[in-house]
Amino acid sequence: MAKNILIKNGRVIDPANKIDRKCDVLILDGKIAEVGKVESKADLTLDAAGKLVLPGLIDIHVHFREPGDEEEETIASGSAAAVAGGFTSVVCMPNTDPPIDDATSVEYIHRMGRQARKTHVYVMGAITKDRAGEQLSEMGFMIQAGAVGFTDDGSGVQNVAVMLRAMKYASMFKNIVISQHCQDNSLAGNGVMNSGYNSTVLGLPGIDPLAEEMMLWRDIQLVRKTNMPYHVQHVSTAKSVKLIRQAKSDCLPITCEAAPHHLLLTDEACCDYDTNYKVNPPLRTAKDIEAIKQAIKDGIIDALASDHAPHLKSEKELEFLTAPFGIASLECALGLYIKALIEPKIIDWPQFVSIMSERPAKIIGVDKGTLSKDKQADITIIDPDFEYTVDVNKFRSKSKNCPYDGWKLKGKVEYTIVGGEIRYSAREV
């Protein structure tokens, strides 16, 4: 394996260091040694002319199904999908079976991630034991084991007193975030898609946007009280965006993420009862998409996150009412973001890199997201103009529940370099 790698003549974009220019990057012993005009030789030289050389992309919201549902995804298959998608770090959600709610489980995920030897695998532990929303999990032990934050993702913590206790307790620890899938179950009920005109036409029970907004509003009051860093997962409604804007302007420690499907698809997509469009929070309306995109432009959205949620074909083949929620998108997320944000010129490349690497790293409190000297060499090299057709059968992910099959997207991952090692190369495919 090459110890030293020289990446020549790429467009290097490193917003943390205000770099956006054509130059070289030298990796020595797994670390960034130099960014600039590099004359020295290396064991391996990669020609990056016409390519973008970026700090490794970070996806802070993925569902790998280990333990419990390994037929849908393992940490090994999910990690392979991650590097093929350009991601040098991912954060696993704890809604496995059993849930990740103790230190042993956190250690297990880390160990399997290291063994997979693809992407860095981080973990958010469950806020409550068994994700049941009642008793706090052993957060301190999970932090010792390396958990970067907590969430009951898949559902929100319904009980206000439990959530307040979780935030108070977690605020004793440094560098930890509490993340929430905002959804009030009493309002969401048995809904399976956005509630509105389309759910009425289809005769399907809807999830009112208020289900998300009520819990978000409630949690903002708890942040006000505790000052605990709080992250809003997969923001899906215009009103949520408004609430976050206000909270940020009040200087509360709030961050948020947007998922590709909430930038590209509306609830109209459910019209054929195709369960590949069944996702939670549900696909909303064009107005919601517009508000989320505007918030990305304004810097209100801190991170783009795939919410990669693999499911078995046999389960997605159930009728819309009973099929599970979720979209598998890790391997095409980059192209989807480019389509939603770069192609229509909503943001430029440095802004894009900032919300795909620098700011996500800050949310989970890891020393990543830049190409500063001596940092671990996590680098993604992409060809921004290369057009390809999404083919789910080529996914490394074990699951194919992806509504983007057949879509034409731009932005091909050329190399994914993790800790100075090439863990994915388009050339070997």
Ligand code: DOR
């Ligand atoms: O669509 C979703 N799928 N939303 C969630 O919150 C959970 C996820 C899953 O785990 O499948």
Ligand code: ZN
């Ligand atoms: Zn969620």
